[in-house]
Amino acid sequence: MEPMADAHTNDPKGAARANREFYRAFERLDLEAMHAVWLDDDSVQCVHPAGERLVGRERVLGSWAAIFRATESIAFELEDLTIEIVGDLAWVSAVERIRAGPGASARSVDPRPAGEAVATNLFVRRDGAWKLVLHHASPVARRFFPG
Amino acid sequence: MEPMADAHTNDPKGAARANREFYRAFERLDLEAMHAVWLDDDSVQCVHPAGERLVGRERVLGSWAAIFRATESIAFELEDLTIEIVGDLAWVSAVERIRAGPGASARSVDPRPAGEAVATNLFVRRDGAWKLVLHHASPVARRFFPG
Numbered sequence: 230m231e232p233m234a235d236a237h238t239n240d241p242k243g244a245a246r247a248n249r250e251f252y253r254a255f256e257r258l259d260l261e262a263m264h265a266v267w268l269d270d271d272s273v274q275c276v277h278p279a280g281e282r283l284v285g286r287e288r289v290l291g292s293w294a295a296i297f298r299a300t301e302s303i304a305f306e307l308e309d310l311t312i313e314i315v316g317d318l319a320w321v322s323a324v325e326r327i328r329a330g331p332g333a334s335a336r337s338v339d340p341r342p343a344g345e346a347v348a349t350n351l352f353v354r355r356d357g358a359w360k361l362v363l364h365h366a367s368p369v370a371r372r373f374f375p376g
Numbered sequence: 377m378e379p380m381a382d383a384h385t386n387d388p389k390g391a392a393r394a395n396r397e398f399y400r401a402f403e404r405l406d407l408e409a410m411h412a413v414w415l416d417d418d419s420v421q422c423v424h425p426a427g428e429r430l431v432g433r434e435r436v437l438g439s440w441a442a443i444f445r446a447t448e449s450i451a452f453e454l455e456d457l458t459i460e461i462v463g464d465l466a467w468v469s470a471v472e473r474i475r476a477g478p479g480a481s482a483r484s485v486d487p488r489p490a491g492e493a494v495a496t497n498l499f500v501r502r503d504g505a506w507k508l509v510l511h512h513a514s515p516v517a518r519r520f521f522p523g
Contacts (some may be wrong), residue, residue: 274469276494280494280515281494282471284458311421315464316465318465322429347423347427349510351467351496362460363467363469363496367423367427367512367515369428
């Protein structure tokens with residue numbers, strides 16, 4: 230049984246674990262695991278880098294099925310990951326460095342990134358488990374702002 | 377004085393008002409109002425449609441100063457707006473239909489959109505007031521997923 234140490238605290242471990250499970254389901258192209266990551270509620274929302282806004286469990290999970298069908302392999306490294314928690318809501322943000330296509334599994338020896346995306350992942354805590362309610366990923370076009 | 381009716385409830389009116397104040401500050405290119413919209417905390421994050429991830433109050437507010445300097449006029453219409461609240465966290469999502477450039481003020485008679493973006497706006501409630509902690513806007517490239 231999973232430890233419940235952060236069931237009523239702001240300890241980020243549970244949200245960090247849920248975020249890892251999301252990317253693990255994506256890398257394994259495991260639709261059942263991806264279903265389990267998301268909250269079972271029609272308020273869920275998803276924006277993939279192609280840009281379209283998807284609302285509702287059927288459209289969101291249907292998009293993952295389409296992506297998994299079209300993907301041979303994909304791997305992620307997350308940079309500059311932050312986790313913020315307020316009550317039963319956590320938002321995890323990071324820059325995704327993405328390798329996709331043949332030979333891009335997590336075991337790949339070719340580290341060339343296929344692209345970068347900024348991801349906002351919003352989790353809600355229900356019965357001690359963090360569930361994804363919003364994923365918003367968008368391409369990093371270029372450095373634009375100074376600082 | 378603002379009504380405090382939703383200070384401890386899930387009434388979306390306060391979050392809706394805070395979201396309107398964000399877009400009003402943007403349309404008026406009012407940097408002081410934009411500063412007031414954001415939480416005074418270095419955890420704030422912002423992703424503009426150009427795609428770069430900005431973290432911290434100085435970088436986020438600096439980006440708004442740069443955008444306001446470069447913008448003559450801009451106006452927004454929000455479509456398919458949703459508001460979800462869990463405790464003291466609210467996320468407002470919508471498709472922004474954007475008109476920018478000369479003659480693009482809210483009074484413009486030219487309704488042609490200059491572009492569309494999907495926006496995720498995350499607000500935290502502090503002392504009864506909703507403050508922006510994350511803005512993630514990304515361009516809508518094309519329809520991609522069925523349904």
